[in-house]
Amino acid sequence: MPLSVSLSIEGDTTVIELTGELDAKTAPDFHRTIEKAAGHGTHTVEIRMAGVGYMASAGLRSLVFAQQKVANDVTIKVVGAIEPVSRTIRTAGLDRSIVLSDE
Amino acid sequence: MTTVTDMVERARTSRVLDVPATVAALGSIASFVLRLAGAAGLDKGATYRLRLAVDELATNVVMHGYRGGDGRITVRGRSGPDGVQIVIEDSAPPFDPVEGRLPPAPGVPPQDRRIGGLGIHLALTSVDEFGYAHRDGRNISTLTVKAEGTDRCPPRP
Numbered sequence: 001m002p003l004s005v006s007l008s009i010e011g012d013t014t015v016i017e018l019t020g021e022l023d024a025k026t027a028p029d030f031h032r033t034i035e036k037a038a039g040h041g042t043h044t045v046e047i048r049m050a051g052v053g054y055m056a057s058a059g060l061r062s063l064v065f066a067q068q069k070v071a072n073d074v075t076i077k078v079v080g081a082i083e084p085v086s087r088t089i090r091t092a093g094l095d096r097s098i099v100l101s102d103e
Numbered sequence: 104m105t106t107v108t109d110m111v112e113r114a115r116t117s118r119v120l121d122v123p124a125t126v127a128a129l130g131s132i133a134s135f136v137l138r139l140a141g142a143a144g145l146d147k148g149a150t151y152r153l154r155l156a157v158d159e160l161a162t163n164v165v166m167h168g169y170r171g172g173d174g175r176i177t178v179r180g181r182s183g184p185d186g187v188q189i190v191i192e193d194s195a196p197p198f199d200p201v202e203g204r205l206p207p208a209p210g211v212p213p214q215d216r217r218i219g220g221l222g223i224h225l226a227l228t229s230v231d232e233f234g235y236a237h238r239d240g241r242n243i244s245t246l247t248v249k250a251e252g253t254d255r256c257p258p259r260p
Contacts, residue, residue: 023133023158023162024129024158024162024165024166025127025129025130054151054154054155056158056159056162056222057159057222057225058162058222084148084151084155088225091207091221091224091225091228092207092225093207
């Protein structure tokens with residue numbers, strides 16, 4: 001099940017847009033994009049997930065990796081995640097350090 | 104007496120998938136589970152929970168069970184008006200998911216947690232019933248998601 005990943009910079013925000021399914025097979029693509037995003041040095045990394053219909057714990061691992069890669073003062077936002085995806089993020093307790101936002 | 108109708112009914116509701124334990128095969132397992140969920144008429148939430156649970160347990164078998172070596176995963180499924188029951192079997196070393204789960208630890212920063220054990224925690228909190236047995240050298244996990252089940256959204260860590 002494919003995942004498309006795009007990376008862009010909008011002002012002081014690095015935007016990663018994901019569409020498709022995030023699981024053990026596709027998460028490595030997300031992982032590589034996070035590595036590039038962390039190198040941009042912007043103050044916010046915004047991960048747009050409205051197009052993600054499914055996320056397994058492999059996706060959580062990528063989000064944890066993102067937290068480890070960016071500087072302490074960088075905000076990581078997950079935007080537009082559908083309810084079961086944000087539930088998975090909350091279950092892992094990642095909503096304490098990642099900003100979950102509807103838009 | 105077994106009637107043709109019974110046979111058709113069984114064929115419709117009981118299915119088996121046997122695949123190599125590889126990351127590439129996880130998509131086939133997901134498709135298999137989604138077909139069973141559709142046959143049982145599970146709603147979107149229950150379908151998602153079932154898929155997540157099977158995916159996490161199968162991923163764990165692939166990544167840790169066979170430790171990268173050759174192996175197979177057999178997935179049996181039954182769907183009916185009450186819901187879906189899935190049995191996952193593998194011949195990797197014995198592993199009881201209930202003992203291997205890792206609930207999120209409140210005192211540990213997320214980046215320091217073992218996400219692998221958390222995947223099993225996600226799986227076990229997504230299903231309505233879970234059972235594990237080790238028989239004849241095989242791990243056998245049985246998961247049930249009920250059509251009228253509840254999402255036991257786990258408490259915040």
